[in-house]
Amino acid sequence: MSLVIAVANQKGGSGKTTIALNLAGAYCDDDPSLRVLVIDAGSQNSSMRATSAGNRAISVHCRRPGAAGSNLGREIKRMAENYDLIVVDCPPSAHDMNTEVAIAASDFVLVSMDASALNAWSTVGMLQLVRRKVGSDATACGVVFNKVNTKTTGYGEDRTAMEEDNPYPILRSTIAQREI
Ligand SMILES: Nc1ncnc2c1ncn2[C@@H]1O[C@H](COP(=O)(O)OP(=O)(O)OP(=O)(O)O)[C@@H](O)[C@H]1O
Numbered sequence: 374m375s376l377v378i379a380v381a382n383q384k385g386g387s388g389k390t391t392i393a394l395n396l397a398g399a400y401c402d403d404d405p406s407l408r409v410l411v412i413d414a415g416s417q418n419s420s421m422r423a424t425s426a427g428n429r430a431i432s433v434h435c436r437r438p439g440a441a442g443s444n445l446g447r448e449i450k451r452m453a454e455n456y457d458l459i460v461v462d463c464p465p466s467a468h469d470m471n472t473e474v475a476i477a478a479s480d481f482v483l484v485s486m487d488a489s490a491l492n493a494w495s496t497v498g499m500l501q502l503v504r505r506k507v508g509s510d511a512t513a514c515g516v517v518f519n520k521v522n523t524k525t526t527g528y529g530e531d532r533t534a535m536e537e538d539n540p541y542p543i544l545r546s547t548i549a550q551r552e553i
């Protein structure tokens with residue numbers, strides 16, 4: 374049986390694909406014997422493109438389920454037999470069947486957001502979906518700030534706002550706006 378992590382948010386460009394691939398790669402680096410799979414549940418095939426474009430070979434396998442919805446659920450179940458870790462790169466929509474299925478099938482939902490009002494609204498909507506699907510268990514989900522400058526007032530305000538009225542932790546680790 375594998376651990377399943379879904380990387381999700383309805384806001385496009387919040388870093389889901391980047392984080393899914395880097396997370397999978399980091400686990401592989403950490404323990405090369407780990408069997409890690411990235412499932413590209415998005416509509417743009419970006420995880421698939423990113424892995425094929427990379428220079429450095431990591432033992433992450435990437436696949437895309439044939440069709441939306443229940444097929445993804447079946448795919449995750451089937452793949453859980455053969456992998457230790459499955460990272461699902463979700464599409465940028467809370468209304469997409471694949472997002473709902475991935476959240477319901479995962480052990481942990483990682484919601485990526487950047488510091489902006491638009492992102493905060495999307496994230497609140499996403500967390501409501503997670504709550505409906507998996508309940509309020511604080512270990513079921515976490516929010517990670519991506520592409521942030523933690524010295525700005527905007528980040529501080531967004532972080533405080535996210536911490537209110539939300540059962541899930543805002544991760545202490547943040548990811549800066551990287552140049553490369
Ligand atoms: N920490 C970061 N620093 C700099 N650039 C980043 C960072 N995270 C992501 N990006 C860039 O932001 C863009 C959007 O990232 P990404 O494609 O991972 O987002 P996404 O949430 O998967 O998008 P979509 O919703 O379209 O699937 C990409 O060009 C990516 O390289």
Ligand SMILES: [Mg+2]
Nearest residue numbers: 389390415419
């Ligand atoms: Mg993406």
